[in-house]
Every structure is written in C-alpha cells, then in structure tokens.
Amino acid sequence: MAIRKEAHLIEGLLDPKIAQKPTRDGYGLGVIEAAKKNPDVVVVCADLTESTRNLDFKKQFPDRFIQVGVHEQFLAAGAAGLALGGKIPYITSYAMFCPGRAWEQVRTNICLNDVNVKIIGSHTGVSVGPDGATHQAIEDIAIMRPIPNITIIAPCDVIEAKKAAEAIASWEGPCYIRFAREKTPVFTTDETPFEIGKATTFRAGKDVAIIACGSLVHNALVAAEELAEEGLDVMVVNSHTVKPLDEKAVLHAAETCEAIVTVEEHQITGGLGGAVAEYLAKARPTVQEFVGVPNVFGESGAPNELVSHFGMDVPAIKKAVKKAHKRKAKA
Amino acid sequence: MGHLSDKRVKELELIANRLRVSVIEMVAHAGSGHQGGPLGMADVFTVLYFHTLNHDPKKPDWEDRDRLILSNGHTCPIRYAAMAEAGYFPHEELKTLRKLGTRLQGHPERNKLPGSETTSGPLGAGLAQAAGLAYAGKMDKKKWRVFCQTSDGEHEAGLHWEAMLFAGKNRLDNLVCIVDRNNIQIDGRTEDIMPLEPLADKYRAFNWHVLECDGNNLAAVVDALDATSSLFDKPICVLTHNVPGKGVSYMENNFLWHSQPFKPGEAEAAVNELKAIGRKLEAEYAKL
Numbered sequence: 001m002a003i004r005k006e007a008h009l010i011e012g013l014l015d016p017k018i019a020q021k022p023t024r025d026g027y028g029l030g031v032i033e034a035a036k037k038n039p040d041v042v043v044v045c046a047d048l049t050e051s052t053r054n055l056d057f058k059k060q061f062p063d064r065f066i067q068v069g070v071h072e073q074f075l076a077a078g079a080a081g082l083a084l085g086g087k088i089p090y091i092t093s094y095a096m097f098c099p100g101r102a103w104e105q106v107r108t109n110i111c112l113n114d115v116n117v118k119i120i121g122s123h124t125g126v127s128v129g130p131d132g133a134t135h136q137a138i139e140d141i142a143i144m145r146p147i148p149n150i151t152i153i154a155p156c157d158v159i160e161a162k163k164a165a166e167a168i169a170s171w172e173g174p175c176y177i178r179f180a181r182e183k184t185p186v187f188t189t190d191e192t193p194f195e196i197g198k199a200t201t202f203r204a205g206k207d208v209a210i211i212a213c214g215s216l217v218h219n220a221l222v223a224a225e226e227l228a229e230e231g232l233d234v235m236v237v238n239s240h241t242v243k244p245l246d247e248k249a250v251l252h253a254a255e256t257c258e259a260i261v262t263v264e265e266h267q268i269t270g271g272l273g274g275a276v277a278e279y280l281a282k283a284r285p286t287v288q289e290f291v292g293v294p295n296v297f298g299e300s301g302a303p304n305e306l307v308s309h310f311g312m313d314v315p316a317i318k319k320a321v322k323k324a325h326k327r328k329a330k331a
Numbered sequence: 332m333g334h335l336s337d338k339r340v341k342e343l344e345l346i347a348n349r350l351r352v353s354v355i356e357m358v359a360h361a362g363s364g365h366q367g368g369p370l371g372m373a374d375v376f377t378v379l380y381f382h383t384l385n386h387d388p389k390k391p392d393w394e395d396r397d398r399l400i401l402s403n404g405h406t407c408p409i410r411y412a413a414m415a416e417a418g419y420f421p422h423e424e425l426k427t428l429r430k431l432g433t434r435l436q437g438h439p440e441r442n443k444l445p446g447s448e449t450t451s452g453p454l455g456a457g458l459a460q461a462a463g464l465a466y467a468g469k470m471d472k473k474k475w476r477v478f479c480q481t482s483d484g485e486h487e488a489g490l491h492w493e494a495m496l497f498a499g500k501n502r503l504d505n506l507v508c509i510v511d512r513n514n515i516q517i518d519g520r521t522e523d524i525m526p527l528e529p530l531a532d533k534y535r536a537f538n539w540h541v542l543e544c545d546g547n548n549l550a551a552v553v554d555a556l557d558a559t560s561s562l563f564d565k566p567i568c569v570l571t572h573n574v575p576g577k578g579v580s581y582m583e584n585n586f587l588w589h590s591q592p593f594k595p596g597e598a599e600a601a602v603n604e605l606k607a608i609g610r611k612l613e614a615e616y617a618k619l
C-alpha cells in the first residue's frame with residue numbers, strides 16, 4: 001500500500017464495516033477543548049443546540065452559551081460585537097443560514113471588520129439527505145472564498161473536525177469550518193498531522209493526484225486503492241484548508257503527477273477545485289478533472305444515494321482519475 | 332431642566348456649530364457624502380463627545396472607554412468632525428474624507444481609524460454589534476457602556492429588530508440606542524416609505540426603556556443622555572427628534588439633502604449661514 005505511514009491513518013481503511021461518525025460531532029468535542037483552554041471562547045446558537053452539537057458545551061459552560069433564536073443575521077453581526085468585546089464567539093447554525101443567509105453580515109461585520117469570529121456551518125453537502133435541497137449547503141465555499149481575511153476549513157472526518165474546531169480558537173481572525181450532518185468513515189487518528197493551512201498527503205502516487213477535502217477524502221482513498229490494482233498509482237492529498245490554499249502542496253502534486261482530480265461535496269463552481277485551478281493556471285497549467293456537484297441543486301434521498309446520484313462516489317472518482325490520466329497522456 | 336451652567340451649554344452650542352461647519356467643508360471638499368443627517372445630529376454628537384462619553388482621544392483603545400457604535404455609517408462626517416474637535420486626529424485630516432488612502436473612509440472602518448470602534452454602513456447592523464459588545468461587557472462585569480447611534484430609516488431592516496429582541500431578552504442596561512428621528516430617508520419621508528410609528532411603543536413592547544428629547548436642544552440632549560445612566564434592567568432607547576439639515580435653511584427638512592452634491596455656491600452659502608449663527612452664539616457667550 002502507498003498509504004503514507006506519516007499520515008497515521010487507521011488500519012482497515014477499506015473495511016466496509018469501518019466506524020462512522022458525523023463531522024459535526026467533532027465540532028462539539030473540539031469546541032469544549034478550546035473552551036477549557038481559553039476562557040474567552042463562547043458559543044452562540046440559533047435554535048439548533050442539539051443538531052449543531054452544542055448540548056455538552058451548554059451543560060459544561062452554561063454562562064458561555066448564548067441562545068439567539070432563529071436570528072442568523074444577528075448571529076453573525078452580534079458575534080462581531082462579542083468579538084469586539086474580547087470574546088472568541090463560535091457561531092453555529094446550518095451553513096445554508098450562516099454563512100448563507102447572513103452572508104453580508106459575515107462579509108462586512110466579521111471579515112471586513114477582521115474580528116475573531118469562528119463560523120461553524122453544519123449540514124453541508126448533499127449528504128444532508130432527506131431534508132432536500134433547501135437545507136443542503138453546496139455553495140458555501142464559493143460564497144466564502146472571495147472574502148479577504150477568512151480562513152476556510154473542511155475537515156475529512158470526525159477526528160480532524162475535532163482538531164480543527166479546537167485549533168481555530170488560537171488562530172487569530174475570522175474562520176469558517178464546514179461540517180456534515182451525516183455519519184462518514186472515521187479513518188484518521190489522533191496522530192494524523194493537522195495544521196491549519198497545511199495539506200497532508202495521505203497517499204503517495206505519481207500518475208494522478210487527487211486533491212480532496214471533507215468527508216469525500218475517504219472515497220478518494222478507496223478509489224486510489226482500487227485503481228492501484230488496475231495499475232494506476234494515485235496520490236491523495238487532504239486539503240482540509242481550502243483558504244489559504246496550501247499552494248506548495250498543490251504545486252508538488254502537479255509537478256509529481258502532471259494530472260489533478262479535485263474532489264469535494266460542493267458545487268464544482270467556486271469550490272476547492274476552483275481554488276486549485278486558479279492557482280495552477282498561473283503557477284503550472286495542469287490537466288484537471290473536477291468531482292463535485294455539477295451546477296444543479298440537491299434533492300431528497302438517502303445520503304449515500306445522493307453522493308452517487310450527483311457523481312461523487314468511488315466509481316465516479318475512479319472515472320475522473322482515468323480521464324485525467326488519459327488527458328495527460330495526450331497532452 | 333438641566334444641571335449644566337448656561338455658560339457650559341453655550342460652549343457646547345459653539346462646538347456644535349463648529350462641527351456643522353466642518354461637515355459642510357469636508358463633504359464639499361470630498362465632492363460627495365451626506366449632509367442632512369450629520370447636520371441634524373451635530374448637537375447629539377457634541378453632547379456624546381464633550382459631555383457623556385467616558386473616553387480619551389489620546390488613547391482610543393483605552394480598555395475602560397465607553398464604546399460608540401455608529402450604525403448608520405453614512406453619517407460619519409459628523410463623527411469625524413467630532414473626533415477631530417476632540418483631538419483624535421488633526422482637524423486638517425478632515426480634508427482627506429473619501430480620498431484614496433484616507434483613514435476617513437466614506438463609511439467608517441475600524442482597522443483604518445482608531446476610535447471608530449467598528450466598520451459600519453450597511454443599515455440595520457449597528458445595534459446587533461452594539462448588543463454583542465454590551466453582552467460581552469456584562470459577561471466580564473465591565474463598567475463601560477455601549478452607545479449605538481442609529482437612523483430612523485434603518486429601523487426598516489429586520490436585523491435591527493433581531494437585535495432589539497436580543498437586547499431586551501438579556502436586559503442589557505449598559506446599552507443605549509440613540510435614534511436620529513428626523514423622519515427622512517433617501518427616497519422620502521419615513522412615514523411614506525414604511526411607517527415606523529408608534530416607534531416608542533414598539534421599543535417598549537420589546538422590553539426597552541424609552542426616553543425622548545428635542546435632539547437640537549443641547550440642554551435637553553444632555554438631560555436625556557444623563558438620565559440613561561440611572562435606568563436599569565432594560566436597554567435604553569433615546570429618540571432624539573432632529574431637524575435634518577439643521578442650521579442651513581435651504582437644507583432643513585428637505586429629504587433631498589440626505590445626500591446630494593453641492594452646486595457651485597451652495598457650500599459657501601451654508602458655511603456663511605452657519606458662521607453667522609456662530610458669531611451670534613459667541614456674542615451670547617460673551618455676555619454670560
């Protein structure tokens with residue numbers, strides 16, 4: 001196996017019975033660790049205490065839990081005020097509503113103001129499932145990426161989600177982390193490196209490089225392992241920080257493999273794939289295929305069913321890798 | 332009414348007059364900007380910066396200062412004029428308003444100008460930030476208070492009402508929302524665009540204290556803002572009834588002067604009219 005030892009991933013990566021947990025659980029654990037270390041950490045909640053995984057925080061830190069009701073614009077603008085008063089507010093909702101509904105407050109009151117607010121967006125991706133398109137945030141990276149001062153993170157599993165939620169407390173400035181509602185494979189460990197702004201190469205390879213973020217990183221690894229049996233040597237890079245993009249890691253992937261596939265549970269337009277393409281277009285033009293939602297809205301369905309339906313499952317990733325490999329050969 | 336000496340009130344009136352002149356001069360120099368609101372609010376800003384606020388112009392980041400959040404950021408010429416008069420920066424800098432590289436942005440930016448407290452302009456967002464700030468102050472048992480200057484027109488924004496609910500729920504009595512009740516907005520009179528009345532009753536229904544005063548009567552503004560420090564358990568709204576364009580006869584109560592470029596001679600006429608008022612005030616002051 002070409003899985004890198006330094007990545008400290010679990011044994012049994014391909015085990016169909018791999019343990020599964022939602023990344024939003026990792027937020028709930030990480031914010032508590034952050035709060036234990038830093039008394040300025042507060043949580044602001046918009047009537048979604050349980051589903052944004054704030055119940056334990058509320059129990060442990062009742063005086064630092066602020067309930068604002070269904071007021072997402074206030075969630076963002078009020079948090080800017082809390083931050084001006086020295087707090088480190090974690091503002092929590094579904095990503096569709098914050099940063100979605102509250103975009104202008106996020107952009108002006110938080111990011112232009114450059115205050116230390118941590119935006120926690122749950123329920124991203126089509127894997128939100130039966131709730132349907134209204135609640136499936138698949139445009140959130142695209143609306144956040146053009147905003148100066150923001151750091152954007154999409155953790156790949158519950159363990160990385162916990163690390164990210166804790167790490168942002170000591171990362172000065174506005175941050176956005178996107179989390180998912182549905183259970184996804186737990187495949188990293190406490191030892192897996194995580195540093196904001198630094199992508200981690202999970203699998204070494206030289207034919208095609210997959211640069212992925214969020215829970216589809218696991219699908220990317222499975223695809224790479226299966227492709228190895230077909231004779232393709234595929235690199236897998238976990239680019240958990242979408243902004244600032246780890247340009248060094250992207251350039252290394254492009255130079256090593258000369259073909260890139262980006263994978264994300266997000267609209268193809270404006271996401272990680274776009275960030276990689278924008279960078280490589282000037283640094284080292286490279287063949288690239290994009291796995292993501294193809295400019296359509298989501299719909300109701302079972303999470304895995306939807307991931308397949310919209311072309312982000314293992315077979316779809318394999319197909320994209322093969323296509324990139326072919327295009328490279330022609331180039 | 333009033334505990335200030337007549338002399339002190341007259342001093343404040345003279346300051347307000349100078350601020351009005353500065354507003355006209357800076358907006359004329361910039362070639363764009365807002366006049367009506369800033370002129371109407373000159374008396375309130377005079378009282379805030381020269382009577383009410385606990386602040387130190389030489390230490391804009393002083394931890395224990397009262398915080399003034401300007402929600403309707405487009406009225407910043409009056410804040411900049413008051414800050415220059417108070418000594419935050421040289422009066423000469425007012426000429427840089429809206430110019431490339433200036434600290435005096437068309438709408439204020441916290442990271443450019445120390446003492447501006449927050450970046451503001453998009454209407455309806457100031458009270459939310461002020462309420463968050465006041466909540467943080469309460470959490471840390473701070474003595475400082477938060478004043479939020481708002482326009483009446485921006486009360487149409489849903490976010491403002493979200494903030495009113497939050498402040499009422501949390502009994503933020505360290506928060507004062509001052510409303511520039513001048514009855515105009517860009518497109519006309521507020522009661523034609525989207526009626527706000529009964530505004531005081533609306534605040535009361537949202538669990539706020541409400542005080543009202545003539546916002547162009549300095550002694551009345553002093554009394555109202557002084558009274559805010561002895562009200563407890565609820566946030567406090569001060570409805571200041573102002574004449575937009577106050578002090579310049581052709582601007583007063585004309586909604587078109589919310590913001591429009593000066594035609595040749597208009598700014599000079601305004602300054603002359605204001606300076607005549609200033610000379611009258613000086614004469615009255617000399618007799619006290």
